[in-house]
Amino acid sequence: MKALITGITGFVGSHMAEYLLNNNIEVYGTIRHRSRMNHISHLVDDLNLVECELRDPFSVESVIGHVKPDLIFHLAAQSFVPTSWNSPMDTIHNNVAGQLNIFEAVRRLGLNSKIQIACSSEEYGHVEPSEVPIKETNPLRPLSPYAISKVTQDYLGYQYYKSYGLHVVRTRTFNHTGPRRGENFVTSNFSKQIAEIEKGIKPPVIHVGNLQAKRDFTDVRDIVRGYWLALEKGDPGDDYNIASNTCWTIEEMLNLLLSYSKVEVQVQEDPARLRPSDVEIPAR
Numbered sequence: 001m002k003a004l005i006t007g008i009t010g011f012v013g014s015h016m017a018e019y020l021l022n023n024n025i026e027v028y029g030t031i032r033h034r035s036r037m038n039h040i041s042h043l044v045d046d047l048n049l050v051e052c053e054l055r056d057p058f059s060v061e062s063v064i065g066h067v068k069p070d071l072i073f074h075l076a077a078q079s080f081v082p083t084s085w086n087s088p089m090d091t092i093h094n095n096v097a098g099q100l101n102i103f104e105a106v107r108r109l110g111l112n113s114k115i116q117i118a119c120s121s122e123e124y125g126h127v128e129p130s131e132v133p134i135k136e137t138n139p140l141r142p143l144s145p146y147a148i149s150k151v152t153q154d155y156l157g158y159q160y161y162k163s164y165g166l167h168v169v170r171t172r173t174f175n176h177t178g179p180r181r182g183e184n185f186v187t188s189n190f191s192k193q194i195a196e197i198e199k200g201i202k203p204p205v206i207h208v209g210n211l212q213a214k215r216d217f218t219d220v221r222d223i224v225r226g227y228w229l230a231l232e233k234g235d236p237g238d239d240y241n242i243a244s245n246t247c248w249t250i251e252e253m254l255n256l257l258l259s260y261s262k263v264e265v266q267v268q269e270d271p272a273r274l275r276p277s278d279v280e281i282p283a284r
């Protein structure tokens with residue numbers, strides 16, 4: 001069986017590749033000429049890497065026509081919410097056009113590929129107290145350009161299933177972390193700051209954004225197993241929340257990380273880390 005991973009050089013993509021290789025799947029992955037290979041350097045001998053620009057329909061159709069994948073895990077995206085405030089058009093274009101090109105390629109080539117698309121809990125956006133725990137049927141009230149891009153990806157998945165019968169499974173993933181998580185995201189960012197303070201290369205001040213937001217964190221290795229199961233057992237056209245059902249305030253997460261260290265730190269809010277609107281999630 002052949003699987004194609006978009007975003008294979010990224011955080012989740014590298015774990016997806018490990019999971020599939022461990023299950024004896026033939027793995028293909030899309031890379032760009034400027035892709036950094038450090039996340040998958042330990043795997044490259046076992047992977048089939050193909051150069052592909054997802055925004056370019058010709059590039060995508062030629063790669064998908066060449067590979068003819070049984071499974072597609074579409075993980076490539078501009079995934080950092082704050083970047084989407086600074087470049088909303090780029091985020092929406094990148095995330096929506098890339099996916100549209102994959103769908104169109106599979107449709108035009110008449111393939112039966114099963115496609116998982118990485119949608120997000122950010123789509124739920126503003127949530128009322130009566131709506132937790134959040135179900136797939138909850139209204140979507142997105143609060144960032146990134147969230148809008150994910151709602152669009154999500155509904156395109158539904159539409160291509162209904163209109164053309166494409167086997168699309170939509171996974172709405174809550175926060176995830178683990179080895180190789182990018183340093184901008186909150187868990188790695190706080191951890192890196194603590195490590196730098198321990199090494200004495202940074203003054204003992206941790207810069208933070210909104211500590212009152214709540215998030216549900218899952219290990220990335222469980223998330224990729226969820227993506228596999230979504231294609232193995234999920235119904236085409238459906239959407240599936242993937243989460244641990246445990247909620248943390250970001251302050252609790254900071255305190256957990258600090259509990260692993262002996263350094264004394266001062267916590268300082270950095271206005272640049274606050275967002276124009278943030279997903280808060282009310283208490284249960």
Ligand SMILES: Nc1nc2c(ncn2[C@@H]2O[C@H](COP(=O)(O)OP(=O)(O)O[C@H]3O[C@H](CO)[C@@H](O)[C@H](O)[C@@H]3O)[C@@H](O)[C@H]2O)c(=O)[nH]1
Pocket residue numbers: 079080081119120121122173174175176184185186187189207208209210211213214215250273275278279
């Ligand atoms: N990044 C960051 N976030 C901070 C900080 N201080 C507080 N936060 C808060 O910590 C929460 C988590 O921020 P991120 O780690 O940047 O993740 P996210 O915005 O929740 O989005 C992630 O999860 C989504 C759901 O799975 C993904 O869709 C998205 O791509 C991303 O991985 C947010 O409420 C943010 O305001 C900080 O210094 N840095």
